[in-house]
Amino acid sequence: MHCAHLSQGQLDLLRSNAGLLYRIKESQNASKMKGSDNQEKLVYQIIEDAGNKGIWSRDIRYKSNLPLTEINKILKNLESKKLIKAVKSVAASKKKVYMLYNLQPDRSVTGGAWYSDQDFESEFVEVLNQQCFKFLQSKAEAARESKQNPMIQRNSSFASSHEVWKYICELGISKVELSMEDIETILNTLIYDGKVEMTIIAAKEGTVGSVDGQMKLYRAVSPLIQPTGLVRTPCGLCPVFDDCHEGGEISPSNCIYMTEWLEF
Amino acid sequence: MTQAEIKLCSLLLQEHFGEIVEKIGTYLIRTGPQPLRMIVNETGLVLDQVKKALCVLIQHNLVTYQLQKRGFVEYEAQCKRVLRILRYPRYIYTAKTLYSDTGELIVEELLLNGKMTMSAVVRKVADRLTETMEDGKTMDYADVSNTFVRLADTHFVQRCPLVPETPQSPDAPPPPAPTLVINEKDMYVVPRLNLVGKGKRRRSCDEEEEGEPKAKKQKQEGESSEPPPDDGIYWQVNIDRFHQHFRDQGIVSAVANRMDQTSSEIVRTMLRMSEVTTSSGASYTQPLSSNEIFRSLPAGYNIVKQVLDQYLTLLADDPLEFVGKSGDSGGGMYTVNLHKALASLATATLESIVEERFGSRCARIFRLLLRKKHLEQKQVEDFAMIPAKEAKEMLYKMLSENFVSLQDRRQR
Numbered sequence: 268m269h270c271a272h273l274s275q276g277q278l279d280l281l282r283s284n285a286g287l288l289y290r291i292k293e294s295q296n297a298s299k300m301k302g303s304d305n306q307e308k309l310v311y312q313i314i315e316d317a318g319n320k321g322i323w324s325r326d327i328r329y330k331s332n333l334p335l336t337e338i339n340k341i342l343k344n345l346e347s348k349k350l351i352k353a354v355k356s357v358a359a360s361k362k363k364v365y366m367l368y369n370l371q372p373d374r375s376v377t378g379g380a381w382y383s384d385q386d387f388e389s390e391f392v393e394v395l396n397q398q399c400f401k402f403l404q405s406k407a408e409a410a411r412e413s414k415q416n417p418m419i420q421r422n423s424s425f426a427s428s429h430e431v432w433k434y435i436c437e438l439g440i441s442k443v444e445l446s447m448e449d450i451e452t453i454l455n456t457l458i459y460d461g462k463v464e465m466t467i468i469a470a471k472e473g474t475v476g477s478v479d480g481q482m483k484l485y486r487a488v489s490p491l492i493q494p495t496g497l498v499r500t501p502c503g504l505c506p507v508f509d510d511c512h513e514g515g516e517i518s519p520s521n522c523i524y525m526t527e528w529l530e531f
Numbered sequence: 532m533t534q535a536e537i538k539l540c541s542l543l544l545q546e547h548f549g550e551i552v553e554k555i556g557t558y559l560i561r562t563g564p565q566p567l568r569m570i571v572n573e574t575g576l577v578l579d580q581v582k583k584a585l586c587v588l589i590q591h592n593l594v595t596y597q598l599q600k601r602g603f604v605e606y607e608a609q610c611k612r613v614l615r616i617l618r619y620p621r622y623i624y625t626a627k628t629l630y631s632d633t634g635e636l637i638v639e640e641l642l643l644n645g646k647m648t649m650s651a652v653v654r655k656v657a658d659r660l661t662e663t664m665e666d667g668k669t670m671d672y673a674d675v676s677n678t679f680v681r682l683a684d685t686h687f688v689q690r691c692p693l694v695p696e697t698p699q700s701p702d703a704p705p706p707p708a709p710t711l712v713i714n715e716k717d718m719y720v721v722p723r724l725n726l727v728g729k730g731k732r733r734r735s736c737d738e739e740e741e742g743e744p745k746a747k748k749q750k751q752e753g754e755s756s757e758p759p760p761d762d763g764i765y766w767q768v769n770i771d772r773f774h775q776h777f778r779d780q781g782i783v784s785a786v787a788n789r790m791d792q793t794s795s796e797i798v799r800t801m802l803r804m805s806e807v808t809t810s811s812g813a814s815y816t817q818p819l820s821s822n823e824i825f826r827s828l829p830a831g832y833n834i835v836k837q838v839l840d841q842y843l844t845l846l847a848d849d850p851l852e853f854v855g856k857s858g859d860s861g862g863g864m865y866t867v868n869l870h871k872a873l874a875s876l877a878t879a880t881l882e883s884i885v886e887e888r889f890g891s892r893c894a895r896i897f898r899l900l901l902r903k904k905h906l907e908q909k910q911v912e913d914f915a916m917i918p919a920k921e922a923k924e925m926l927y928k929m930l931s932e933n934f935v936s937l938q939d940r941r942q943r
Binding site: 381387389392396411416417418421452453455456458459460461464466488489490491492494495497498503504512513 | 535538781784785788789791793838841842844845850875876879880882883884886887888891894895896898899902914915916917918919921
């Protein structure tokens with residue numbers, strides 16, 4: 268009797284410790300699953316369980332113990348019935364994860380605010396990077412020009428990640444909603460650019476912008492040194508540096524860049 | 532020693548001392564410590580030439596000698612010291628900035644001659660300065676002496692090691708080579724000389740010089756045939772002290788760039804106070820109290836004690852960590868973290884090279900890797916927010932030029 272209901276797509280097939288379990292399906296999908304065999308239902312179940320994070324076809328195979336060829340056939344079938352969809356995972360561009368058709372893919376799959384259709388929005392990131400830096404730069408300048416005592420000057424040159432986030436939101440340059448953490452990842456790239464430094468201070472619970480009793484403060488900084496001596500000579504930037512030696516085809520005495528540079 | 536370094540040493544020796552010295556110097560650099568015999572045999576030069584060349588090299592601290600246990604003397608080239616010849620113009624220029632033309636010429640004469648007595652230096656420099664002065668004006672020996680004393684006090688010039696005064700055993704024959712020694716406390720002591728005189732221009736005798744009676748002139752000429760009052764006391768340039776000065780300059784300018792002029796002047800003051808009390812390899816300067824620092828600030832600096840304390844607190848709190856607080860007495864005890872400062876400057880130099888050579892994107896990845904130590908390809912892309920393709924290209928470029936390396940860590 269079960270088989271009849273299963274084959275009519277009215278029941279869900281589930282596995283438990285006790286054995287197989289049956290559950291009445293929602294009628295909408297039940298009608299769609301009508302005519303599907305058990306294997307298809309199993310695959311569908313596995314995909315549904317993966318929620319909005321999706322699941323790779325290889326993992327479907329492990330969970331169902333079905334051969335790959337079968338699975339691919341089933342997946343094609345389910346896709347054509349618009350029960351599931353394939354979403355390119357930002358983790359590995361060649362891999363696809365499968366999830367139920369109507370689900371909104373999780374951030375970890377789509378890449379979040381920085382991805383649009385699996386394409387990394389590098390221009391957008393660049394613009395945010397520049398805007399954040401400009402904001403911090405003008406804050407530091409204002410602090411310097413205020414000519415207050417040095418303590419106040421230093422403190423007012425910092426901005427919390429919350430402040431920067433607010434500024435960027437108000438600028439309205441983002442179509443996507445950005446979180447404070449998103450802004451912090453942008454600010455981190457400024458740290459790696461050597462343009463910004465960060466300090467963490469303790470903050471009372473409830474202070475605007477604090478997370479777990481801490482607040483991150485950022486400040487625009489100037490580089491420690493001028494470009495170093497070696498790279499201000501032609502040799503420092505020369506692509507054939509390793510091939511250059513006196514008496515060779517490329518040598519200091521016949522180097523046109525060296526000659527030019529020495530004629531200052 | 533790399534081939535390039537050896538070649539450079541040869542060129543320097545040739546340019547400054549000529550072919551014979553170059554030949555012997557290069558031979559020693561290539562083969563290591565050798566006795567006199569070997570040098571003569573291997574270079575094919577005459578014994579006399581070899582001896583003279585070795586004298587020149589030893590005079591300039593480019594070669595040292597050592598009495599071996601078996602009784603013969605070995606000569607060793609000091610390659611690093613030869614390379615320092617490249618810095619002579621910089622040492623001379625530094626002396627000029629600190630002690631003006633007089634200081635400049637004193638250091639130049641000492642570098643050109645290797646070792647000299649103070650009286651010889653003073654006479655030579657006074658003559659050279661007089662040449663450049665207006666007609667009728669001459670440089671007084673006293674002025675030159677004063678500058679010399681200042682250079683000695685600040686350790687830019689030092690006394691050379693001497694033959695020890697009391698021989699080890701008066702009956703035993705003298706050793707083949709003397710072991711020269713100098714007491715730490717004597718190194719910068721200037722002998723009490725009464726150097727009286729003025730610089731002379733190189734002019735013919737029958738030209739009159741204002742205010743120079745013939746009798747005095749003759750007396751001066753006569754003096755040159757007597758042994759100088761400081762005979763046997765030789766001076767040389769202390770190049771390590773100049774290096775310490777460059778280090779201090781680097782630290783001060785980094786503070787000026789990152790913070791502001793006042794902060795950098797405070798650090799400069801702290802370093803100046805530590806010049807001769809802190810050894811060159813130390814990690815930190817001796818602790819200085821805020822009161823002492825306040826008293827030592829340069830004359831023109833008008834900041835009140837309270838403001839100085841604020842700046843010191845800011846310096847100690849700054850992420851740079853160039854200055855540290857080591858106690859609370861005397862208004863607060865502060866040190867300069869020399870090793871930390873040098874490490875930061877070295878890092879900044881590396882980052883600057885990557886930035887100029889490969890571009891700002893690569894520089895971002897480089898700084899990221901410096902902080903995080905090890906990262907996978909994907910993590911680099913995520914943290915640096917650079918698209919995968921570009922990140923791969925940049926990592927590969929830096930990998931191919933050995934700025935980054937790959938480590939295989941198989942996942943279990």
